[in-house]
Amino acid sequence: MGEEMKIKIVKIGGNVIDNPDILQEFLKEFAKIPQPKILIHGGGVLASRMCEQLGIQPNMVNGRRITDKDTLDVVTMVYGGLVNKRIVASLQAAGVNAIGLSGADGNLITSQKRPVKDIDYGFVGDIKKVNVPFMETVLELDCVPVISAITHDGNGQLLNTNADTITAELGVGLSEHHTVSLFYCFDKNGVLKDIADDNSNITEINFDTYQQLQAQNIIHSGMLPKLDNAFKAISKGIAKVWLGKAEDIASANQNQNRGTFIISKIR
Amino acid sequence: MGEEMKIKIVKIGGNVIDNPDILQEFLKEFAKIPQPKILIHGGGVLASRMCEQLGIQPNMVNGRRITDKDTLDVVTMVYGGLVNKRIVASLQAAGVNAIGLSGADGNLITSQKRPVKDIDYGFVGDIKKVNVPFMETVLELDCVPVISAITHDGNGQLLNTNADTITAELGVGLSEHHTVSLFYCFDKNGVLKDIADDNSNITEINFDTYQQLQAQNIIHSGMLPKLDNAFKAISKGIAKVWLGKAEDIASANQNQNRGTFIISKIR
Numbered sequence: 001m002g003e004e005m006k007i008k009i010v011k012i013g014g015n016v017i018d019n020p021d022i023l024q025e026f027l028k029e030f031a032k033i034p035q036p037k038i039l040i041h042g043g044g045v046l047a048s049r050m051c052e053q054l055g056i057q058p059n060m061v062n063g064r065r066i067t068d069k070d071t072l073d074v075v076t077m078v079y080g081g082l083v084n085k086r087i088v089a090s091l092q093a094a095g096v097n098a099i100g101l102s103g104a105d106g107n108l109i110t111s112q113k114r115p116v117k118d119i120d121y122g123f124v125g126d127i128k129k130v131n132v133p134f135m136e137t138v139l140e141l142d143c144v145p146v147i148s149a150i151t152h153d154g155n156g157q158l159l160n161t162n163a164d165t166i167t168a169e170l171g172v173g174l175s176e177h178h179t180v181s182l183f184y185c186f187d188k189n190g191v192l193k194d195i196a197d198d199n200s201n202i203t204e205i206n207f208d209t210y211q212q213l214q215a216q217n218i219i220h221s222g223m224l225p226k227l228d229n230a231f232k233a234i235s236k237g238i239a240k241v242w243l244g245k246a247e248d249i250a251s252a253n254q255n256q257n258r259g260t261f262i263i264s265k266i267r
Numbered sequence: 268m269g270e271e272m273k274i275k276i277v278k279i280g281g282n283v284i285d286n287p288d289i290l291q292e293f294l295k296e297f298a299k300i301p302q303p304k305i306l307i308h309g310g311g312v313l314a315s316r317m318c319e320q321l322g323i324q325p326n327m328v329n330g331r332r333i334t335d336k337d338t339l340d341v342v343t344m345v346y347g348g349l350v351n352k353r354i355v356a357s358l359q360a361a362g363v364n365a366i367g368l369s370g371a372d373g374n375l376i377t378s379q380k381r382p383v384k385d386i387d388y389g390f391v392g393d394i395k396k397v398n399v400p401f402m403e404t405v406l407e408l409d410c411v412p413v414i415s416a417i418t419h420d421g422n423g424q425l426l427n428t429n430a431d432t433i434t435a436e437l438g439v440g441l442s443e444h445h446t447v448s449l450f451y452c453f454d455k456n457g458v459l460k461d462i463a464d465d466n467s468n469i470t471e472i473n474f475d476t477y478q479q480l481q482a483q484n485i486i487h488s489g490m491l492p493k494l495d496n497a498f499k500a501i502s503k504g505i506a507k508v509w510l511g512k513a514e515d516i517a518s519a520n521q522n523q524n525r526g527t528f529i530i531s532k533i534r
Contacts, residue, residue, distance in 0.1 A: 081344040082344045158356050
Protein backbone atom coordinates (compact mmCIF):
# COMPACT_ATOMS: atom_id res chain seq x y z
CA MET A 1 0.00 0.00 0.00
CA GLY A 2 1.01 3.57 -0.61
CA GLU A 3 3.79 3.02 -3.22
CA GLU A 4 4.29 5.92 -5.57
CA MET A 5 2.67 5.25 -8.94
CA LYS A 6 3.02 6.82 -12.39
CA ILE A 7 -0.63 7.45 -13.22
CA LYS A 8 -1.97 8.35 -16.67
CA ILE A 9 -5.40 10.03 -16.78
CA VAL A 10 -7.04 10.21 -20.21
CA LYS A 11 -10.06 12.35 -21.01
CA ILE A 12 -12.24 11.79 -24.07
CA GLY A 13 -15.10 13.98 -25.25
CA GLY A 14 -17.89 14.01 -27.76
CA ASN A 15 -15.74 13.73 -30.89
CA VAL A 16 -14.67 10.25 -29.72
CA ILE A 17 -17.79 9.06 -27.92
CA ASP A 18 -20.20 10.04 -30.69
CA ASN A 19 -18.40 8.02 -33.35
CA PRO A 20 -18.48 4.25 -32.65
CA ASP A 21 -15.55 3.52 -35.03
CA ILE A 22 -13.29 6.18 -33.51
CA LEU A 23 -14.33 5.08 -30.01
CA GLN A 24 -13.39 1.44 -30.71
CA GLU A 25 -10.09 2.50 -32.28
CA PHE A 26 -9.36 4.72 -29.29
CA LEU A 27 -10.17 1.93 -26.80
CA LYS A 28 -7.74 -0.43 -28.56
CA GLU A 29 -5.02 2.22 -28.22
CA PHE A 30 -6.00 3.00 -24.64
CA ALA A 31 -5.70 -0.72 -23.83
CA LYS A 32 -1.99 -0.55 -24.83
CA ILE A 33 -1.11 2.13 -22.28
CA PRO A 34 0.62 0.59 -19.24
CA GLN A 35 -1.34 0.70 -15.97
CA PRO A 36 -2.11 2.44 -13.68
CA LYS A 37 -4.43 4.48 -15.89
CA ILE A 38 -7.82 6.16 -15.64
CA LEU A 39 -10.33 7.04 -18.36
CA ILE A 40 -12.73 9.98 -17.94
CA HIS A 41 -15.62 10.64 -20.30
CA GLY A 42 -18.71 12.77 -20.77
CA GLY A 43 -21.52 11.78 -23.08
CA GLY A 44 -21.16 13.93 -26.21
CA VAL A 45 -24.19 14.61 -28.37
CA LEU A 46 -25.87 11.35 -27.30
CA ALA A 47 -27.38 13.10 -24.29
CA SER A 48 -28.68 16.01 -26.38
CA ARG A 49 -30.09 13.57 -28.94
CA MET A 50 -31.81 11.57 -26.20
CA CYS A 51 -33.26 14.82 -24.75
CA GLU A 52 -34.66 15.64 -28.19
CA GLN A 53 -36.17 12.17 -28.60
CA LEU A 54 -37.83 12.52 -25.20
CA GLY A 55 -39.08 16.01 -26.03
CA ILE A 56 -36.77 17.77 -23.57
CA GLN A 57 -35.39 20.93 -25.15
CA PRO A 58 -31.62 21.33 -24.62
CA ASN A 59 -31.12 24.66 -22.91
CA MET A 60 -27.65 26.19 -23.44
CA VAL A 61 -26.36 29.41 -21.82
CA ASN A 62 -22.81 30.63 -22.61
CA GLY A 63 -21.97 27.27 -24.15
CA ARG A 64 -23.01 25.34 -21.06
CA ARG A 65 -25.95 23.03 -20.79
CA ILE A 66 -28.54 24.05 -18.22
CA THR A 67 -29.28 20.85 -16.36
CA ASP A 68 -32.91 20.72 -15.28
CA LYS A 69 -34.30 17.63 -13.51
CA ASP A 70 -35.25 15.79 -16.71
CA THR A 71 -31.92 16.62 -18.35
CA LEU A 72 -30.06 15.35 -15.27
CA ASP A 73 -31.93 12.03 -15.58
CA VAL A 74 -30.94 11.78 -19.26
CA VAL A 75 -27.32 12.66 -18.49
CA THR A 76 -27.26 10.05 -15.69
CA MET A 77 -28.72 7.42 -18.03
CA VAL A 78 -26.53 8.21 -21.02
CA TYR A 79 -23.18 9.07 -19.34
CA GLY A 80 -23.45 6.84 -16.28
CA GLY A 81 -25.26 3.95 -17.97
CA LEU A 82 -25.04 3.56 -21.73
CA VAL A 83 -21.68 5.17 -22.54
CA ASN A 84 -19.95 4.01 -19.36
CA LYS A 85 -21.02 0.35 -19.55
CA ARG A 86 -20.33 0.12 -23.30
CA ILE A 87 -16.77 1.38 -22.71
CA VAL A 88 -16.26 -0.99 -19.78
CA ALA A 89 -17.48 -4.02 -21.79
CA SER A 90 -15.22 -3.07 -24.74
CA LEU A 91 -12.20 -2.67 -22.46
CA GLN A 92 -12.91 -6.01 -20.78
CA ALA A 93 -12.94 -7.58 -24.26
CA ALA A 94 -9.53 -5.95 -24.86
CA GLY A 95 -8.18 -7.56 -21.68
CA VAL A 96 -8.36 -4.43 -19.52
CA ASN A 97 -10.04 -4.95 -16.14
CA ALA A 98 -12.13 -1.80 -16.30
CA ILE A 99 -14.54 -0.67 -13.60
CA GLY A 100 -17.11 2.01 -14.34
CA LEU A 101 -17.62 4.66 -11.69
CA SER A 102 -19.55 7.87 -11.21
CA GLY A 103 -18.56 10.38 -8.56
CA ALA A 104 -21.19 8.85 -6.25
CA ASP A 105 -19.65 5.36 -6.38
CA GLY A 106 -17.29 4.83 -3.48
CA ASN A 107 -17.97 8.49 -2.66
CA LEU A 108 -15.34 9.30 -5.30
CA ILE A 109 -16.25 12.94 -6.03
CA THR A 110 -18.33 15.19 -3.83
CA SER A 111 -19.58 18.43 -5.36
CA GLN A 112 -21.94 21.25 -4.53
CA LYS A 113 -24.72 22.58 -6.70
CA ARG A 114 -23.38 25.68 -8.41
CA PRO A 115 -24.66 28.78 -6.59
CA VAL A 116 -27.11 30.88 -8.60
CA LYS A 117 -25.66 34.27 -9.58
CA ASP A 118 -26.74 35.61 -12.96
CA ILE A 119 -27.61 32.17 -14.29
CA ASP A 120 -29.11 29.12 -12.60
CA TYR A 121 -27.24 26.24 -14.21
CA GLY A 122 -29.57 23.75 -12.53
CA PHE A 123 -28.18 20.44 -11.34
CA VAL A 124 -24.55 21.25 -12.11
CA GLY A 125 -21.95 20.43 -9.50
CA ASP A 126 -18.67 22.20 -8.70
CA ILE A 127 -16.18 19.78 -7.19
CA LYS A 128 -15.62 20.01 -3.43
CA LYS A 129 -13.56 16.91 -2.70
CA VAL A 130 -11.93 14.00 -4.50
CA ASN A 131 -11.64 10.73 -2.55
CA VAL A 132 -7.96 10.12 -3.33
CA PRO A 133 -7.52 7.07 -1.04
CA PHE A 134 -10.43 5.27 -2.75
CA MET A 135 -8.97 5.98 -6.20
CA GLU A 136 -5.55 4.73 -5.03
CA THR A 137 -7.17 1.55 -3.72
CA VAL A 138 -8.91 0.85 -7.03
CA LEU A 139 -5.65 1.41 -8.94
CA GLU A 140 -3.73 -0.82 -6.52
CA LEU A 141 -6.24 -3.60 -7.33
CA ASP A 142 -5.03 -3.33 -10.95
CA CYS A 143 -8.45 -2.11 -12.01
CA VAL A 144 -8.82 0.67 -14.59
CA PRO A 145 -11.43 3.21 -13.49
CA VAL A 146 -13.73 4.51 -16.23
CA ILE A 147 -15.32 7.61 -14.77
CA SER A 148 -18.49 9.29 -16.04
CA ALA A 149 -18.86 13.03 -15.48
CA ILE A 150 -21.50 12.73 -12.76
CA THR A 151 -20.88 13.62 -9.14
CA HIS A 152 -23.00 13.80 -5.99
CA ASP A 153 -23.50 16.27 -3.15
CA GLY A 154 -23.44 13.72 -0.32
CA ASN A 155 -27.10 14.38 0.42
CA GLY A 156 -28.48 12.11 -2.27
CA GLN A 157 -28.40 14.54 -5.17
CA LEU A 158 -26.54 13.60 -8.36
CA LEU A 159 -24.96 16.52 -10.22
CA ASN A 160 -23.69 17.01 -13.77
CA THR A 161 -20.01 18.00 -13.70
CA ASN A 162 -17.54 19.08 -16.38
CA ALA A 163 -15.32 16.16 -17.44
CA ASP A 164 -12.24 18.37 -18.06
CA THR A 165 -12.51 19.69 -14.52
CA ILE A 166 -12.90 16.18 -13.06
CA THR A 167 -9.75 15.16 -14.94
CA ALA A 168 -7.74 18.08 -13.57
CA GLU A 169 -9.02 17.85 -9.98
CA LEU A 170 -8.59 14.07 -9.77
CA GLY A 171 -5.10 14.45 -11.24
CA VAL A 172 -4.12 17.17 -8.79
CA GLY A 173 -5.45 15.11 -5.86
CA LEU A 174 -3.46 12.04 -6.92
CA SER A 175 -0.32 14.08 -7.66
CA GLU A 176 0.28 14.66 -3.97
CA HIS A 177 1.72 11.13 -3.69
CA HIS A 178 2.11 10.09 -7.33
CA THR A 179 3.48 11.23 -10.68
CA VAL A 180 0.41 12.11 -12.74
CA SER A 181 0.14 12.87 -16.46
CA LEU A 182 -3.08 14.17 -18.02
CA PHE A 183 -4.01 13.33 -21.62
CA TYR A 184 -6.76 15.48 -23.11
CA CYS A 185 -8.06 14.12 -26.40
CA PHE A 186 -9.58 16.56 -28.87
CA ASP A 187 -10.02 16.88 -32.63
CA LYS A 188 -6.57 18.32 -33.47
CA ASN A 189 -3.03 16.98 -33.47
CA GLY A 190 -2.08 19.06 -30.46
CA VAL A 191 -1.21 22.75 -30.56
CA LEU A 192 -0.61 23.63 -34.20
CA LYS A 193 1.72 26.34 -35.57
CA ASP A 194 -0.50 26.50 -38.63
CA ILE A 195 -4.14 25.69 -38.01
CA ALA A 196 -4.50 24.52 -41.64
CA ASP A 197 -1.65 22.00 -41.30
CA ASP A 198 -2.40 19.12 -38.91
CA ASN A 199 1.29 18.10 -39.02
CA SER A 200 2.47 21.44 -37.66
CA ASN A 201 2.09 20.31 -34.05
CA ILE A 202 4.38 21.89 -31.47
CA THR A 203 5.78 18.88 -29.67
CA GLU A 204 6.58 20.52 -26.33
CA ILE A 205 5.61 23.76 -24.64
CA ASN A 206 6.78 25.13 -21.32
CA PHE A 207 5.59 28.38 -19.78
CA ASP A 208 8.35 30.49 -21.39
CA THR A 209 7.73 29.16 -24.89
CA TYR A 210 3.97 29.52 -24.32
CA GLN A 211 4.39 33.23 -23.63
CA GLN A 212 6.62 33.66 -26.70
CA LEU A 213 4.18 31.79 -28.96
CA GLN A 214 1.34 33.91 -27.62
CA ALA A 215 3.31 37.12 -28.25
CA GLN A 216 4.00 35.95 -31.82
CA ASN A 217 0.24 35.23 -32.19
CA ILE A 218 1.01 31.62 -33.11
CA ILE A 219 -1.19 30.42 -30.23
CA HIS A 220 -4.50 32.26 -29.94
CA SER A 221 -8.27 32.08 -29.48
CA GLY A 222 -9.61 28.59 -28.66
CA MET A 223 -6.26 27.15 -27.59
CA LEU A 224 -5.66 29.73 -24.86
CA PRO A 225 -8.11 28.39 -22.23
CA LYS A 226 -6.90 24.80 -22.86
CA LEU A 227 -3.28 25.85 -22.30
CA ASP A 228 -4.10 28.10 -19.35
CA ASN A 229 -5.81 25.12 -17.68
CA ALA A 230 -2.87 22.87 -18.49
CA PHE A 231 -0.36 25.25 -16.90
CA LYS A 232 -2.68 25.70 -13.92
CA ALA A 233 -2.71 21.90 -13.43
CA ILE A 234 1.08 21.81 -13.71
CA SER A 235 1.43 24.58 -11.15
CA LYS A 236 -0.65 22.39 -8.80
CA GLY A 237 1.58 19.32 -9.13
CA ILE A 238 0.68 17.55 -12.41
CA ALA A 239 3.87 16.30 -14.12
CA LYS A 240 2.76 16.94 -17.69
CA VAL A 241 -0.30 17.51 -19.83
CA TRP A 242 -0.75 16.15 -23.36
CA LEU A 243 -3.17 17.52 -25.94
CA GLY A 244 -3.85 15.49 -29.09
CA LYS A 245 -5.98 13.01 -30.95
CA ALA A 246 -7.60 10.02 -29.25
CA GLU A 247 -6.16 7.56 -31.77
CA ASP A 248 -2.60 8.71 -30.96
CA ILE A 249 -2.87 8.14 -27.24
CA ALA A 250 -0.71 5.00 -27.00
CA SER A 251 2.09 6.47 -29.11
CA ALA A 252 2.02 9.88 -27.41
CA ASN A 253 5.10 9.11 -25.32
CA GLN A 254 7.09 7.60 -28.18
CA ASN A 255 6.20 9.67 -31.20
CA GLN A 256 7.02 13.37 -31.19
CA ASN A 257 4.96 13.91 -34.33
CA ARG A 258 1.73 13.32 -32.45
CA GLY A 259 0.22 15.87 -30.10
CA THR A 260 1.70 18.47 -27.77
CA PHE A 261 3.17 18.01 -24.31
CA ILE A 262 2.76 20.86 -21.87
CA ILE A 263 5.56 20.61 -19.34
CA SER A 264 6.78 22.46 -16.28
CA LYS A 265 8.64 25.74 -16.50
CA ILE A 266 11.69 24.23 -14.86
CA ARG A 267 13.24 21.43 -16.86
CA MET B 268 -7.85 -11.29 3.34
CA GLY B 269 -9.92 -14.45 3.03
CA GLU B 270 -11.71 -14.32 6.41
CA GLU B 271 -15.11 -15.95 6.42
CA MET B 272 -17.88 -13.36 6.24
CA LYS B 273 -21.61 -13.41 6.95
CA ILE B 274 -22.92 -11.86 3.74
CA LYS B 275 -26.48 -10.60 3.21
CA ILE B 276 -27.65 -10.26 -0.41
CA VAL B 277 -30.86 -8.30 -0.93
CA LYS B 278 -32.82 -8.25 -4.18
CA ILE B 279 -35.41 -5.61 -4.99
CA GLY B 280 -37.70 -5.51 -8.00
CA GLY B 281 -40.16 -3.25 -9.74
CA ASN B 282 -42.59 -2.84 -6.84
CA VAL B 283 -39.82 -1.04 -4.89
CA ILE B 284 -37.92 0.69 -7.69
CA ASP B 285 -41.01 2.12 -9.39
CA ASN B 286 -42.23 3.87 -6.26
CA PRO B 287 -39.84 6.64 -5.08
CA ASP B 288 -41.33 6.74 -1.56
CA ILE B 289 -41.10 2.97 -1.03
CA LEU B 290 -37.59 2.98 -2.51
CA GLN B 291 -36.42 5.69 -0.10
CA GLU B 292 -38.04 3.89 2.85
CA PHE B 293 -36.39 0.63 1.76
CA LEU B 294 -32.96 2.27 1.41
CA LYS B 295 -33.20 3.66 4.96
CA GLU B 296 -33.94 0.13 6.22
CA PHE B 297 -31.24 -1.40 4.03
CA ALA B 298 -28.75 1.09 5.51
CA LYS B 299 -29.41 -0.41 8.97
CA ILE B 300 -28.37 -3.95 7.98
CA PRO B 301 -24.84 -4.71 9.22
CA GLN B 302 -22.18 -5.12 6.52
CA PRO B 303 -21.06 -7.04 4.51
CA LYS B 304 -24.15 -6.69 2.32
CA ILE B 305 -24.99 -6.50 -1.36
CA LEU B 306 -28.00 -4.95 -3.13
CA ILE B 307 -29.22 -6.29 -6.47
CA HIS B 308 -31.83 -4.53 -8.59
CA GLY B 309 -33.49 -4.57 -11.98
CA GLY B 310 -35.29 -1.57 -13.38
CA GLY B 311 -39.01 -2.25 -13.03
CA VAL B 312 -41.46 -0.51 -15.31
CA LEU B 313 -39.11 2.45 -15.82
CA ALA B 314 -37.42 0.63 -18.71
CA SER B 315 -40.74 -0.23 -20.36
CA ARG B 316 -41.93 3.34 -19.90
CA MET B 317 -38.72 4.68 -21.44
CA CYS B 318 -39.10 2.27 -24.37
CA GLU B 319 -42.62 3.60 -24.93
CA GLN B 320 -41.45 7.22 -24.79
CA LEU B 321 -38.77 6.42 -27.37
CA GLY B 322 -41.26 4.58 -29.58
CA ILE B 323 -39.75 1.13 -28.93
CA GLN B 324 -42.54 -1.40 -28.50
CA PRO B 325 -41.97 -3.72 -25.49
CA ASN B 326 -42.01 -7.26 -26.83
CA MET B 327 -42.91 -9.91 -24.21
CA VAL B 328 -42.92 -13.67 -24.77
CA ASN B 329 -43.91 -16.02 -21.91
CA GLY B 330 -43.59 -13.15 -19.42
CA ARG B 331 -40.06 -12.34 -20.51
CA ARG B 332 -38.96 -9.22 -22.29
CA ILE B 333 -37.41 -9.80 -25.70
CA THR B 334 -34.30 -7.64 -25.65
CA ASP B 335 -33.58 -6.22 -29.09
CA LYS B 336 -30.67 -3.81 -29.61
CA ASP B 337 -32.69 -0.68 -28.82
CA THR B 338 -34.24 -2.28 -25.74
CA LEU B 339 -30.79 -3.35 -24.51
CA ASP B 340 -29.64 0.28 -24.79
CA VAL B 341 -32.66 1.43 -22.77
CA VAL B 342 -32.11 -1.29 -20.15
CA THR B 343 -28.42 -0.33 -19.90
CA MET B 344 -29.34 3.34 -19.49
CA VAL B 345 -32.16 2.83 -17.01
CA TYR B 346 -30.85 -0.09 -14.89
CA GLY B 347 -27.12 0.62 -15.16
CA GLY B 348 -27.37 4.41 -15.14
CA LEU B 349 -30.46 6.08 -13.71
CA VAL B 350 -31.67 3.52 -11.14
CA ASN B 351 -28.18 2.40 -10.09
CA LYS B 352 -26.70 5.87 -9.57
CA ARG B 353 -29.83 7.16 -7.79
CA ILE B 354 -29.64 4.26 -5.34
CA VAL B 355 -25.89 4.75 -4.82
CA ALA B 356 -26.31 8.50 -4.15
CA SER B 357 -29.16 7.82 -1.69
CA LEU B 358 -27.13 5.19 0.17
CA GLN B 359 -24.12 7.52 0.34
CA ALA B 360 -26.44 10.11 1.92
CA ALA B 361 -27.46 7.44 4.47
CA GLY B 362 -23.80 6.86 5.36
CA VAL B 363 -23.41 3.63 3.36
CA ASN B 364 -20.34 3.53 1.12
CA ALA B 365 -22.14 2.08 -1.90
CA ILE B 366 -20.49 1.30 -5.20
CA GLY B 367 -22.62 0.69 -8.30
CA LEU B 368 -21.59 -2.20 -10.52
CA SER B 369 -22.85 -3.99 -13.59
CA GLY B 370 -21.63 -7.47 -14.46
CA ALA B 371 -19.10 -5.92 -16.84
CA ASP B 372 -17.44 -3.83 -14.10
CA GLY B 373 -14.44 -5.66 -12.67
CA ASN B 374 -15.53 -8.55 -14.91
CA LEU B 375 -18.02 -9.40 -12.16
CA ILE B 376 -20.47 -11.57 -14.13
CA THR B 377 -19.78 -13.21 -17.47
CA SER B 378 -22.74 -14.60 -19.38
CA GLN B 379 -23.55 -16.02 -22.78
CA LYS B 380 -26.30 -14.92 -25.10
CA ARG B 381 -29.17 -17.34 -24.62
CA PRO B 382 -29.14 -19.89 -27.47
CA VAL B 383 -32.10 -19.60 -29.84
CA LYS B 384 -34.45 -22.60 -29.60
CA ASP B 385 -38.13 -21.84 -30.09
CA ILE B 386 -37.73 -18.20 -29.13
CA ASP B 387 -34.93 -15.71 -29.76
CA TYR B 388 -34.82 -13.72 -26.54
CA GLY B 389 -32.35 -11.29 -28.12
CA PHE B 390 -29.62 -9.78 -25.96
CA VAL B 391 -30.38 -11.84 -22.87
CA GLY B 392 -27.50 -13.47 -21.02
CA ASP B 393 -27.40 -16.72 -19.07
CA ILE B 394 -24.73 -16.58 -16.38
CA LYS B 395 -21.52 -18.49 -17.06
CA LYS B 396 -19.23 -17.27 -14.28
CA VAL B 397 -19.28 -15.04 -11.21
CA ASN B 398 -16.00 -13.37 -10.27
CA VAL B 399 -16.11 -14.32 -6.58
CA PRO B 400 -12.60 -13.01 -5.66
CA PHE B 401 -13.48 -9.54 -7.04
CA MET B 402 -16.73 -9.47 -5.03
CA GLU B 403 -14.85 -10.55 -1.90
CA THR B 404 -12.30 -7.77 -2.46
CA VAL B 405 -15.02 -5.11 -2.76
CA LEU B 406 -16.70 -6.38 0.43
CA GLU B 407 -13.38 -6.44 2.28
CA LEU B 408 -12.94 -2.75 1.37
CA ASP B 409 -16.15 -2.15 3.38
CA CYS B 410 -17.94 -1.07 0.21
CA VAL B 411 -21.54 -2.09 -0.42
CA PRO B 412 -22.00 -3.30 -4.02
CA VAL B 413 -25.19 -2.15 -5.74
CA ILE B 414 -25.52 -4.43 -8.75
CA SER B 415 -27.68 -3.75 -11.81
CA ALA B 416 -28.98 -6.76 -13.73
CA ILE B 417 -26.67 -6.31 -16.73
CA THR B 418 -23.87 -8.72 -17.57
CA HIS B 419 -21.36 -9.07 -20.41
CA ASP B 420 -20.09 -11.88 -22.62
CA GLY B 421 -16.39 -10.98 -22.39
CA ASN B 422 -16.36 -10.05 -26.07
CA GLY B 423 -17.73 -6.54 -25.63
CA GLN B 424 -21.43 -7.40 -25.67
CA LEU B 425 -23.64 -6.30 -22.77
CA LEU B 426 -26.53 -8.64 -21.95
CA ASN B 427 -29.78 -8.27 -20.01
CA THR B 428 -29.89 -10.83 -17.19
CA ASN B 429 -32.56 -11.82 -14.67
CA ALA B 430 -31.92 -10.14 -11.28
CA ASP B 431 -33.26 -13.12 -9.26
CA THR B 432 -30.82 -15.41 -11.03
CA ILE B 433 -27.91 -13.02 -10.43
CA THR B 434 -28.81 -12.97 -6.73
CA ALA B 435 -28.84 -16.76 -6.49
CA GLU B 436 -25.69 -17.37 -8.56
CA LEU B 437 -23.68 -14.67 -6.79
CA GLY B 438 -24.87 -16.04 -3.46
CA VAL B 439 -23.94 -19.62 -4.34
CA GLY B 440 -20.51 -18.50 -5.56
CA LEU B 441 -19.82 -16.59 -2.33
CA SER B 442 -21.18 -19.40 -0.14
CA GLU B 443 -18.17 -21.57 -0.90
CA HIS B 444 -16.14 -19.58 1.64
CA HIS B 445 -18.80 -17.52 3.42
CA THR B 446 -22.17 -17.78 5.15
CA VAL B 447 -24.64 -16.22 2.72
CA SER B 448 -28.28 -15.26 3.26
CA LEU B 449 -30.52 -14.15 0.40
CA PHE B 450 -33.34 -11.66 0.93
CA TYR B 451 -35.90 -11.47 -1.89
CA CYS B 452 -38.24 -8.51 -1.56
CA PHE B 453 -41.67 -8.77 -3.12
CA ASP B 454 -45.16 -7.36 -2.55
CA LYS B 455 -46.30 -9.80 0.17
CA ASN B 456 -45.39 -10.42 3.80
CA GLY B 457 -43.66 -13.69 2.93
CA VAL B 458 -45.43 -16.99 2.32
CA LEU B 459 -49.00 -16.57 3.55
CA LYS B 460 -51.29 -19.28 4.94
CA ASP B 461 -54.22 -17.17 3.80
CA ILE B 462 -53.57 -15.05 0.74
CA ALA B 463 -56.24 -12.58 1.92
CA ASP B 464 -54.51 -12.05 5.30
CA ASP B 465 -51.13 -10.33 5.07
CA ASN B 466 -50.46 -11.23 8.72
CA SER B 467 -50.75 -14.98 8.08
CA ASN B 468 -47.06 -15.28 7.14
CA ILE B 469 -45.39 -18.60 7.80
CA THR B 470 -42.27 -17.57 9.68
CA GLU B 471 -40.06 -20.53 8.81
CA ILE B 472 -40.18 -23.31 6.21
CA ASN B 473 -37.83 -26.24 5.76
CA PHE B 474 -38.10 -28.83 3.02
CA ASP B 475 -40.31 -31.18 5.08
CA THR B 476 -42.80 -28.49 6.05
CA TYR B 477 -42.75 -27.21 2.45
CA GLN B 478 -43.88 -30.61 1.20
CA GLN B 479 -46.59 -30.81 3.88
CA LEU B 480 -47.88 -27.32 3.11
CA GLN B 481 -47.94 -28.15 -0.59
CA ALA B 482 -49.86 -31.39 0.05
CA GLN B 483 -52.37 -29.41 2.15
CA ASN B 484 -52.66 -26.95 -0.75
CA ILE B 485 -51.68 -24.07 1.57
CA ILE B 486 -48.76 -23.19 -0.72
CA HIS B 487 -49.63 -23.21 -4.39
CA SER B 488 -49.42 -21.45 -7.78
CA GLY B 489 -47.18 -18.36 -7.86
CA MET B 490 -45.30 -19.22 -4.65
CA LEU B 491 -44.06 -22.60 -5.91
CA PRO B 492 -41.32 -21.38 -8.29
CA LYS B 493 -40.09 -18.89 -5.68
CA LEU B 494 -39.81 -21.62 -3.07
CA ASP B 495 -38.35 -24.18 -5.50
CA ASN B 496 -35.62 -21.65 -6.34
CA ALA B 497 -35.05 -20.96 -2.65
CA PHE B 498 -34.57 -24.65 -1.83
CA LYS B 499 -32.35 -25.06 -4.90
CA ALA B 500 -30.13 -22.22 -3.59
CA ILE B 501 -30.04 -23.82 -0.15
CA SER B 502 -29.07 -27.19 -1.65
CA LYS B 503 -26.14 -25.38 -3.31
CA GLY B 504 -24.82 -23.88 -0.08
CA ILE B 505 -26.91 -20.79 0.76
CA ALA B 506 -27.55 -20.63 4.53
CA LYS B 507 -31.08 -19.23 4.34
CA VAL B 508 -33.47 -17.41 2.05
CA TRP B 509 -35.95 -14.76 3.20
CA LEU B 510 -39.05 -13.69 1.30
CA GLY B 511 -40.90 -10.58 2.37
CA LYS B 512 -41.54 -6.87 2.01
CA ALA B 513 -38.75 -4.39 1.25
CA GLU B 514 -39.69 -2.16 4.19
CA ASP B 515 -39.24 -5.08 6.64
CA ILE B 516 -35.73 -5.93 5.55
CA ALA B 517 -33.87 -4.56 8.57
CA SER B 518 -36.20 -6.24 11.07
CA ALA B 519 -36.32 -9.56 9.20
CA ASN B 520 -33.91 -11.21 11.61
CA GLN B 521 -35.55 -9.86 14.76
CA ASN B 522 -39.26 -9.91 14.05
CA GLN B 523 -40.94 -13.22 13.33
CA ASN B 524 -44.08 -11.46 12.21
CA ARG B 525 -42.40 -10.19 9.07
CA GLY B 526 -41.65 -12.41 6.08
CA THR B 527 -40.74 -16.05 5.71
CA PHE B 528 -37.37 -17.74 6.20
CA ILE B 529 -36.60 -20.74 4.03
CA ILE B 530 -34.05 -22.84 5.85
CA SER B 531 -32.14 -26.06 5.33
CA LYS B 532 -33.78 -29.46 5.70
CA ILE B 533 -31.41 -30.38 8.52
CA ARG B 534 -31.80 -28.18 11.56
